[in-house]
Amino acid sequence: MSFFPSLSIKIPFMRYYCRYWLSALSSLSVSHGINLNPDKRYLVTGTLTLKNGSNYAHVYISERCTGGGDVILCGIYDENTSDIRRNLTEVITNGVSITITLKTNGGDHRAEGVIYEL
Numbered sequence: 001m002s003f004f005p006s007l008s009i010k011i012p013f014m015r016y017y018c019r020y021w022l023s024a025l026s027s028l029s030v031s032h033g034i035n036l037n038p039d040k041r042y043l044v045t046g047t048l049t050l051k052n053g054s055n056y057a058h059v060y061i062s063e064r065c066t067g068g069g070d071v072i073l074c075g076i077y078d079e080n081t082s083d084i085r086r087n088l089t090e091v092i093t094n095g096v097s098i099t100i101t102l103k104t105n106g107g108d109h110r111a112e113g114v115i116y117e118l
Contacts (some may be wrong), residue, residue: 024104046088046113053107062101
């Protein structure tokens, strides 16, 4: 016997897909490409895990490729420095691949993140 017989809640299931680490010293941009299945949805997360120094750093998706079959379209995400968020959280649908970039301007910085399949 259930305590809630009429309760029917659909909870989305997240499955671990992959993890990434990026590290940079001085003024660099470090990137990592990740292949995806265009038939699935993904939750991309990331954050700065080391920020040594008072200099600028952030992690973001710099390129996203969509499509499949004979045509794959890749677009560069516009990096608007006035709208920089501390953490990376984005849902990707119909994605063939993404490129995650850590951009730094001096200091020692590291970013980590996990990608989940939704």
